[in-house]
């Protein structure tokens with residue numbers, strides 16, 4: 001008999017349900033008897049012992065369903081060792097609940113912050129297997145995270161829609177894409193959507209170069225320009241600021257997000273009308289795309305296999321086209337970013353895309 005705890009933590013994304021279903025299918029297709037304890041709303045459920053016993057029926061019909069049947073929440077790693085408002089030691093509470101339920105293992109689905117806490121629980125002696133979810137694709141130790149391809153589809157659709165309206169107007173359009181501090185989502189959606197300029201955090205932009213790219217398009221007779229801008233895009237000036245100075249700037253920031261600042265600068269320098277579109281959380285919503293369904297199912301199946309073999313302390317990831325197990329200590333606390341001199345950036349530049357650098 002295996003007693004498995006499961007939780008989804010951090011911002012949700014597509015294919016969380018598909019991944020959990022994959023784990024449960026792999027477990028229940030074996031001869032092993034299993035009990036599944038689903039902790040609700042991420043680590044919060046584990047801390048406050050808020051869980052639901054799940055059966056195979058809970059995992060039927062959820063392959064195509066977005067969101068997470070367990071709910072999610074953000075439990076920042078920064079404060080995980082601080083007592084809660086009632087003085088509860090959260091790490092100790094998680095351990096106690098794990099032992100009380102006599103769990104064999106926790107299956108934790110999450111991104112960067114989630115993996116730091118998962119690794120802490122491993123260090124504290126709990127058996128943990130994790131799965132890499134995030135639309136940002138910024139998790140170290142895996143070439144791909146589930147949710148990413150679905151989000152690329154949505155952000156690309158948004159740029160496609162902007163394209164048709166852009167062709168009717170002589171305007172500059174900015175589509176602001178999620179991704180937190182990394183540019184994978186913007187880069188991929190930008191190329192897929194045929195954006196003319198792509199601004200990502202890893203390549204700080206010079207506004208004069210951005211304007212040059214817009215004016216060059218004008219000279220070639222293009223009526224419009226589309227920019228795919230990462231929500232974490234930074235100018236060269238801002239990139240040169242110290243962390244403290246940058247924080248100070250952001251405190252007095254008058255724009256809803258970076259795109260509006262960029263839009264204002266472009267408008268002032270070119271006299272052109274600039275419009276901003278922010279698809280926001282739609283990028284995390286809806287049904288997972290087929291790639292993510294397959295990918296999350298494969299990761300889930302491998303997690304199930306590891307659990308049956310009693311191999312713990314790993315994230316199931318994807319490296320060089322293979323599903324692999326990566327030690328949690330190698331993943332936690334590291335960010336995977338776009339390399340400014342990577343092949344995809346060079347190829348995008350060959351396609352005439354400007355990165356404002």
Ligand code: F6P
Pocket residue numbers: 011111134135136178179180231284
């Ligand atoms: O990490 C996923 C993500 O969607 C990021 O792209 C984005 O910066 C962030 O989460 C938004 O977080 P929240 O849902 O808490 O607003």
